[in-house]
Amino acid sequence: MSTVTRASRHAGLEDGSLTPFHRKLTVYSSGGPFLDGYIMSIIGVAMLQISDYMHLSVVWEGVIGASALVGIFLGGFVGGWLSDRFGRQVLYALDLVAIIVCSVLQFWVEGPWMLLLLRIGVGIAVGADYPIATTLLTEFLPRRHRGPAISFLMIMWFLGAAVAYVVGEWISGLGGESWRWMLASAALPALVIVCLRHGTPESPRWLIQKGRLAEAEAVLKKVFGPSANINDLEEQQGGSVSARDLLKSGYLGRVAFVTTFWTCSIVPLFAVYAFGPRILQSMGFDEDSANTGTAVINFLFLAGCLICTVFINRSGRRKLVIQSFLWSGAALLALGLFPGAPGPVILALFAAYAIAIGGAQILQFVYPNELFPTSIRGSAVGLASSLSRIGAAAGTYLVPVMLTDLGIGPTMLIMPGKTLSRRRAVWPRGSGERRLVPRLSVSRDI
8 A cells, every 4th residue: 555655734643634545545444345235235136046046945045145144243253353463454355365265156156055155254254354444444544534434434335235236237137047147246346455455554553552662653654754653643552451351341331332233223224135126026016126126225325324424423423323213213114014005105215214224324333443442442343243243144034034924014014123122222211322421432542
């Protein structure tokens, strides 16, 4: 990665402005979320062909649809722990190499078991990238730019998902086994991102925590110019906090908060992404209209994240996440109560959900990276990512089963139950922001 020849102004690196290095690092770090969105969505387009080719039952459809989420559960905490122990840089490209290998191997699968194992492998690599990339980016960014820049990573998740539907629709014209090309296609953007990430420096904050002060100083001078030094960082040197502290008083509440809100924001979202065409077909859309409608909804998810990013520093985290859960839950509730509504009404309600949930989505990366110190940031983000995928995997697995056994109306009613309950669970009546802010204050060492 090319260096920046000028240092931040007298205010220091903490309160400096964005440099070309910061912008490049933000783009490179967003590659993991982009691939996650692509991988989670391309299976929704490919599943219609895979199911016919492999004669899958609804149970197998659910298992394969949720398999990448199981992998993310396994990879999230492991990747975070490894990044806290061995550094961010060493794993920054290796996890994407695993995505390339598993994606290419999917081209030759013949049965559900092989596909299941490879999808889990892809998920493990994607899950590992979450804590690695987001912590590295957080530890380089100036304080006031962290919220919008980290939100950009979630925007790229939705961009990847939207691109997946466009690519899937284009590839589907290649024939009955075009699903092979769909699943293998993730290797191409992964290869590009690996090349871009090559040469990324190690996090100076992590180096300081490990007592490697000379190396941290060298990184800062290389990136920000000869006048930069470790005194420009408000970092607690030589901290001894371990991953076990995640379960101790003070951190346990933060882990629970992040995990619960993250889980409830993605359970209905992943169900829509993995089985969007199937859900719309259950509401009366034909196959072509269902695929097109899902692609439109995916682009509106992206639009919602873009809109909410504008307000992330203006409105504050708490207000944004409450409003996001409230209005997105109301839209899902209307879909569950009126599943037989005319097509334009159905799409309008899905559009309202997609735009409103943007606030909760962009805060998934912002909250955990702001709430934990450098010494355990990777482990904390990884643990929250892993735990959130338990509910997401269960929800995704159950979608085809519920569509078959319960019908579209009851299935859609379950989704807003998750979303609206999250609004009450995080800020129960009488607790107020005053009570929670001291416990969920931003970590002082970033």
